[in-house]
Amino acid sequence: MNQMVIEKDVALQQGAKFTTRNVDVFYGDAQAIKSIDMDIPDKTVTAFIGPSGCGKSTFLRCLNRMNDTIPICRVSGEILLDGDDIYARSVDPAQLRARVGMVFQKPNPFPKSIYDNVAYGPRIHGLAASKTDLDIIVEESLARASLWNEVKDRLDQPGTGLSGGQQQRLCIARAIATAPEVLLMDEPCSALDPIATARVEELIDELRQNYAIIIVTHSMQQAARVSQRTAFFHLGVMVEQGETPKIFTNPDDKRTQDYITGRFG
């Protein structure tokens, strides 16, 4: 499942998908994130790990400008997607969010039909020229999220009627319907049972062939299973980033070592 050795340098050789330099995030006067420099490669899974409240989710939300919706939140520094600053004036946040999709901790399908849930993104961005095109997009997205076979006969039923794991896969299908380049996942399995979690992890492994995936997770085992690169956050600072096997077996920083060995959680 995790071809760690072979893909080691391929990812970074392609050039980073996301590059951040000197990113600070303030909530009012309190600083939540200090000076983060990161490179996130394409077609790889990068995991953000760290104890609660260390700023992983806050940093994740910077990448698709979701922090814009919080009035007291201020982001400074440079965040580049394919070399372009996402906080530039010419960038439309709505369009950015179609390119950088997000899946949340608790599955949040719209109270609409399964079809309408997945079709929502393509509809508002006008990505489908006709109903047939839309049907194709919906089917492909659901198939990629490995949900198609389970729901193909009941596309008009409400999305909220599915089980937890199915709802989360529906949310993933919905996010990939806009053909994003990056998928941000904020603890996507924490509300799911182990079997559903395993299915979603399988899915993530399939998806990384087409998307850059960043997953915030509390579970180190999950990070080790699923990701090729890992970044460890602590108290708003990114302590260390690197190849997953290295971080988990031979980290450079003592704080990382302490976290991984369970000294603090």
Add this chain to the structure above:
Amino acid sequence: MRDTGHIHRVDWTDPALKRRLAARHRSDGYLRLIGGAALGAACLVFALLVGSLVYAGYPAFTQTHVTLQFDVTGDRVALDAPDAGNYRAITRDALGQLFPEVTSRKDQRALAGILSNGAQYILRDHIVANPGLIGHTITLTVPVSDPYDQLAKGLIDAATPEANRRLNDAEIAWFQKLQADGAVSRPLNTGLLTNPDSRFPELAGLAGALRGTFYALLVCFLISFPVGISAGIYLEEFAPKNRFTDMIEVNINNLAAVPSVVFGLLALAVFLGWFGLPRSAPLVGGMTLALMTLPTIIIATRVAVKAVPPSIRDAALSLGASQHQVVLGHVVPLAMPGILTGTIIGLAQALGETAPLLLIGMNAFITQVPDSMLEPATALPTQIFIWADSPERGFATRTSAAICVLLAFLVAMNAVAIYLRKRFERQW
């Protein structure tokens, strides 16, 4: 780790403990008792209110009628002008035939007074609609006048001395003969809901008031619903959070508590004074009620919008929806049940508002059902106010009956609001 050498033990069989436990149970019981008594008192008061209204008003739901033979002769009614016929004479004769012993003019006038003043017009309208009946004798059922209606319903006490009574012994005897002949009936008083207001209680109805209330509520809804929802959504979703918007919020909450008579004065000065709109018009009434309902709808909208969970917004935003798409496509549809419930409750309150409508003149004596919103009209609460002031006995029962009609509408509207709320309540 704590030192757990000495373990604190409790003797659960200690009688002192048992007494304290019993005292706790007693306190529970007292609390229940007080709550139940309070609820019982409220229910009792409500039952008394409704009971007294129904008791006072139920006689008005039937109206005494008498069935007589009317000779529609050619000399009284001309074929080419049936509406100009002398129907008054026809109705007088219809009774005169049954009581040939009544000869003096005074007595004859009194006898004719058994029939309602409107009987001649009812007969006229019937003949005008069926001109082929001219020259024939027809049987028609017409209402009796108010004193006889009260007599038939047993509301005139025959024991009081004749001088103090509305009807003297002779009049009562005539009526009793009619009853013995089986000519008297007491059908349902549909006129209460279909007739406009009148000087005569037996002919008076709520049709004009109902139409006026309908127009006023319609105008109120058409103004306050869109404005209220838009303002509420803007304040909740788009307005920046600063001192100015805080002040607006405080002011809106205050407006919701302003006495309604103040809105009436405002309407009098501005709508009738500056704008020169017609007095007593349902349009003006509706505009005034809209001013009063606006704060209620704004507050209900804000509460409903606040209740939509952020997860739905986040989901929509993360897919690249712009703010207006999130608000109009997701937040508003999900908040709509709450908004509608608040609107219906606000309209139900507006239905019963009297003071502002009185001040703009909707308590005039209007005997026609209004055809447009600009014609003078009354509304249900102001009509009640007018009838309550009228001296005739018949209006006393009709006032209570009209209050029952108003309450029925209020209960119906609130029931619809509660049903909507339960039906669309979402457990997030």
